[in-house]
Amino acid sequence: xxxxxxxxxKFQDKKLKVGKYEFTSxxxxxTGKYPSMKIMAEALEASGTELVTVAVRRVKINESESxxxxxDTKKYTILPNTAGCFSADEAxxxxxxxxxxxxxxxxxxxxxxxxxTLLPDPIxxxxxxxxxxxxxxxxxxxxxxxxxxARKLEDAGATCVMPAGSPIGSGQGVLNKNNIRIILExxxxxxxxxxxVGTASDVAIAMELGCEGVLLNTGIAHAKDPVRxxxxxxLACESGRLAYLSGRIPKRLYARASSPEKDF
Amino acid sequence: MKxxxxxxxxxxxxxxxxxxxxxxxxxxxxxxxxxxNLQIVPRKEHAARILKNTDVLEVVTFVGGG
Numbered sequence: 001x002x003x004x005x006x007x008x009x010k011f012q013d014k015k016l017k018v019g020k021y022e023f024t025s026x027x028x029x030x031t032g033k034y035p036s037m038k039i040m041a042e043a044l045e046a047s048g049t050e051l052v053t054v055a056v057r058r059v060k061i062n063e064s065e066s067x068x069x070x071x072d073t074k075k076y077t078i079l080p081n082t083a084g085c086f087s088a089d090e091a092x093x094x095x096x097x098x099x100x101x102x103x104x105x106x107x108x109x110x111x112x113x114x115x116x117t118l119l120p121d122p123i124x125x126x127x128x129x130x131x132x133x134x135x136x137x138x139x140x141x142x143x144x145x146x147x148x149x150a151r152k153l154e155d156a157g158a159t160c161v162m163p164a165g166s167p168i169g170s171g172q173g174v175l176n177k178n179n180i181r182i183i184l185e186x187x188x189x190x191x192x193x194x195x196x197v198g199t200a201s202d203v204a205i206a207m208e209l210g211c212e213g214v215l216l217n218t219g220i221a222h223a224k225d226p227v228r229x230x231x232x233x234x235l236a237c238e239s240g241r242l243a244y245l246s247g248r249i250p251k252r253l254y255a256r257a258s259s260p261e262k263d264f
Numbered sequence: 265m266k267x268x269x270x271x272x273x274x275x276x277x278x279x280x281x282x283x284x285x286x287x288x289x290x291x292x293x294x295x296x297x298x299x300x301n302l303q304i305v306p307r308k309e310h311a312a313r314i315l316k317n318t319d320v321l322e323v324v325t326f327v328g329g330g
Contacts, residue, residue: 030330032329034328056324058270058271058322058323058324059296061269061290061291062289066295067328068325078326081330083329097304097324100297100307101296101324101325102307103326168330195330216330
């Protein structure tokens with residue numbers, strides 16, 4: 001239940017639509033790098049998320065524990081990623097394999113440029129988007145915060161454009177709010193900030209800007225107490241969304257008194 | 265005969281199908297996708313597709329990721 005629900009129907013938000021999917025929670029959460037699968041499951045639950053990202057990797061023969069033992073696929077929508085791909089062809093291959101599992105037709109498309117920065121390769125990302133959209137995938141595409149490439153990805157048919165707040169796993173938050181604002185101004189598809197979230201206020205900032213949601217992983221998974229941090233992220237996401245919908249006051253250079261200035 | 269399964273040579277009987285190979289190595293069919301010599305084998309063809317000596321298979325599933 002969202003915190004806003006407790007204050008009555010009046011403040012209920014519309015659902016987040018991603019293609020044919022609908023979500024009440026606007027927080028998307030990754031499943032990587034938790035201290036244990038058990039803690040991951042608890043953190044996902046605490047975050048209130050309804051969509052979790054996963055990676056596609058070789059089956060390990062004779063390994064008994066599976067991620068999917070800890071994820072209720074009736075409760076969570078699965079968003080497979082193409083992490084670790086450095087070309088359009090590799091990413092397309094991984095996306096096709098992911099769909100073949102029969103668990104999701106969504107893909108979090110990421111085509112990276114190099115291992116050090118993990119910044120997206122915009123040209124390969126655009127190529128892969130075009131192909132996967134044609135093949136009927138629901139494409140949620142990870143990109144830089146460049147408004148031009150964001151628009152081109154939307155034009156190529158991406159269901160959702162997901163600019164990075166800052167580099168993957170860096171915890172630097174939303175570094176260029178102005179770029180996110182420019183992306184939001186013209187976007188007709190949901191804009192989800194993906195990557196770079198370090199703490200709750202980073203999520204709130206993205207949501208206050210008017211993003212439709214936030215995707216994060218490391219910020220929860222590597223916190224000292226992932227489950228508690230998951231709650232913090234959930235509340236920040238809701239707070240930021242409520243603040244955005246409320247319409248904030250403009251910033252002023254000078255003071256403006258809150259109490260009457262006359263009749264005393 | 266010998267096939268390459270996820271990069272490792274594995275022995276299996278002549279006439280083994282994709283489905284039988286998954287069973288042989290206790291791989292959960294409902295959570296895996298199979299690529300045979302770089303071509304995806306759709307799930308509904310697993311039971312019928314017979315493997316040949318030196319075939320290269322990639323079998324993938326979902327793991328934790330962001």
